[in-house]
Amino acid sequence: MFRGINPLSLDGKGRLSLPAKYRQHLLDEGNGQLVLTIDRDRCLLLYPLPVWEEIERKLIQLSSTNSRARALKRLLLGHAEDCCLDASGRILLPAPLREFANLEKRVVLVGQGNKFEIWSEQGWYAWRESLLAEDQDQHGEPLPDLDTLAF
Amino acid sequence: MFRGINPLSLDGKGRLSLPAKYRQHLLDEGNGQLVLTIDRDRCLLLYPLPVWEEIERKLIQLSSTNSRARALKRLLLGHAEDCCLDASGRILLPAPLREFANLEKRVVLVGQGNKFEIWSEQGWYAWRESLLAEDQDQHGEPLPDLDTLAF
DNA sequence: AGTTTAGTGGCGAAAAGTGGGAAAAAGTGG
DNA sequence: CCACTTTTTCCCACTTTTCGCCACTAAACT
Numbered sequence: 001m002f003r004g005i006n007p008l009s010l011d012g013k014g015r016l017s018l019p020a021k022y023r024q025h026l027l028d029e030g031n032g033q034l035v036l037t038i039d040r041d042r043c044l045l046l047y048p049l050p051v052w053e054e055i056e057r058k059l060i061q062l063s064s065t066n067s068r069a070r071a072l073k074r075l076l077l078g079h080a081e082d083c084c085l086d087a088s089g090r091i092l093l094p095a096p097l098r099e100f101a102n103l104e105k106r107v108v109l110v111g112q113g114n115k116f117e118i119w120s121e122q123g124w125y126a127w128r129e130s131l132l133a134e135d136q137d138q139h140g141e142p143l144p145d146l147d148t149l150a151f
Numbered sequence: 152m153f154r155g156i157n158p159l160s161l162d163g164k165g166r167l168s169l170p171a172k173y174r175q176h177l178l179d180e181g182n183g184q185l186v187l188t189i190d191r192d193r194c195l196l197l198y199p200l201p202v203w204e205e206i207e208r209k210l211i212q213l214s215s216t217n218s219r220a221r222a223l224k225r226l227l228l229g230h231a232e233d234c235c236l237d238a239s240g241r242i243l244l245p246a247p248l249r250e251f252a253n254l255e256k257r258v259v260l261v262g263q264g265n266k267f268e269i270w271s272e273q274g275w276y277a278w279r280e281s282l283l284a285e286d287q288d289q290h291g292e293p294l295p296d297l298d299t300l301a302f
Numbered sequence: 303a304g305t306t307t308a309g310t311g312g313c314g315a316a317a318a319g320t321g322g323g324a325a326a327a328a329g330t331g332g
Numbered sequence: 333c334c335a336c337t338t339t340t341t342c343c344c345a346c347t348t349t350t351c352g353c354c355a356c357t358a359a360a361c362t
Contacts, residue, residue, distance in 0.1 A: 001207065003186075003231040005247050009320070013340085017319055087342070088319085110229040113211055117229070131222050132191060160310070164350085168309055238352070239309085 002111035007121065010107055014098055016118070017090040019109070032085035036097060037076050041127065043110075044093070044101050044118040051114050052080070093118070153262035158272065161258055165249050167269070168241040170260070183236035187248060188227050193274060195244070195252050197260075197267040203231070244269070 006019050018026070026032050030049035037052075039045050047055070059077060062069040079100070083091045093103065106121035119127070157170050169177070177183055181200035188203075190196050198206070210228060213220045230251070234242045244254065257272035270278070295301060 003228055003233065004245075005230055005232075007247060011319095011321060013321095015320090020318055088344095090319090092340080110225070111231070112225065112228055113207075117225070128226070131226065162309095162311060164312090166310090171308060239354095241309090243351085 001113055002116055003113075004111045005124075006109040006111075008107050008109055009105055010093065010098070010103060014093045014095060014103075015086075015090045016093055016107065016109070017088065018085065020089060023085065023089045026085060034083050034085070034091060035080050036083055036091075036093065037080040038097065038100050039117065042101055042123060043120075044097055044103075046091075046109075046116040046118060047114070049082075056080075152264055153267055154264075155262045156275075157260040157262075159258050159260055160256055161244065161249070161254060165244045165246060165254075166237075166241045167244055167258065167260070168239065169236065171240065174236065174240050177236060185234050185236070185242060186231050187234055187242070187244065188231040189248065189251050190268065192278065193252055194261075194271075195248055195254075195269040197242075197269060198265070200233075202265050207231070 002022060008016060008019075010016055023032075026034065026048060029051075033049040035047045035049055035052035037045050037047075056077065059073050062073055064070055079097065081094050081097065083093075085091060097103075101118065102120045102123060103118065104120065108119045108121050108124040110117040110119060110124065153173065159167060159170075161167055174183075177185065177199060180202075184200040186198045186200055186203035188196050188198075207228065210224050213224065230248065232245050232248065234244075236242060248254075252269065253271045253274060254269065255271065259270045259272050259275040261268040261270060261275070
């Protein structure tokens with residue numbers, strides 16, 4: 001399971017070195033082959049290949065009559081890029097994806113169970129603070145309680 | 152069961168030595184493996200690994216239905232960090248989490264049954280006093296009666 | 303008062319993250 | 333189809349961070 005927040009830097013070539021603690025697991029699950037795509041919230045998603053293939057299968061089965069489903073499929077499949085861990089544990093983020101997520105030097109890798117999210121540092125903290133602020137004001141529904149998961 | 156408040160110090164590297172009375176219990180329950188995450192009230196939560204895994208399982212099932220739940224998942228899973236008791240009974244609090252909870256030198260560890268909360272000393276006393284003051288003013292809902300837990 | 307145990311601090315070896323150069327490959331235009 | 337330019341990939345080197353270990357102080361217990 002991928003967890004936790006990892007502040008990292010992209011180098012000049014757009015490479016991102018994945019934290020060492022995850023590398024072995026990524027090598028076991030799919031030989032270090034990964035798939036990168038975009039998320040609605042302007043971050044990138046990073047899946048181990050086997051996990052992505054499962055999602056891809058479901059995406060393809062989605063009915064083409066529904067226009068929302070077609071749109072989702074086009075977005076996710078259309079932006080999906082294979083990438084591979086290199087010898088020093090890094091992956092290359094293609095320029096178009098970096099631009100989409102506004103990734104420059106400072107980046108945050110966020111573990112999300114079966115996948116990672118990649119945010120620009122600025123984007124991540126902005127998202128977090130706005131969520132916490134909104135929660136405090138009780139504008140939206142409250143968040144569920146953690147232990148019981150009751151709302 | 153974890154109870155009580157423990158004033159403690161972080162050292163220069165952000166390490167926190169857990170009170171000796173809890174150590175054996177933490178070693179029994181999950182080999183001293185712990186998970187640290189954040190709480191909305193700007194403190195940290197410290198779970199024994201088995202307890203956290205139960206919560207994590209529920210979190211993952213919860214997602215996709217409700218957008219608030221998705222946000223909660225991103226927040227909690229995204230900030231969850233494994234940590235481990237070291238040889239002298241300490242855990243390392245990662246810098247991003249320390250910053251989130253404004254932890255500097257003086258810290259309070261608060262027992263909460265199946266988990267601990269970690270507050271900055273200042274944050275803890277401020278929270279407590281403001282809660283009591285607000286309760287007295289009858290601004291918010293009153294606190295329930297302790298013995299009956301009726302409102 | 304001596305002995306033990308808890309909490310704290312800090313050094314140093316090892317590992318992780320980052321940057322850059324050169325070889326290889328791919329793309330582009332004549 | 334070949335030559336040139338740009339991009340990609342591989343590899344090595346440097347710097348910083350991390351983590352295990354030991355040492356010190358203070359409090360508690362005998």
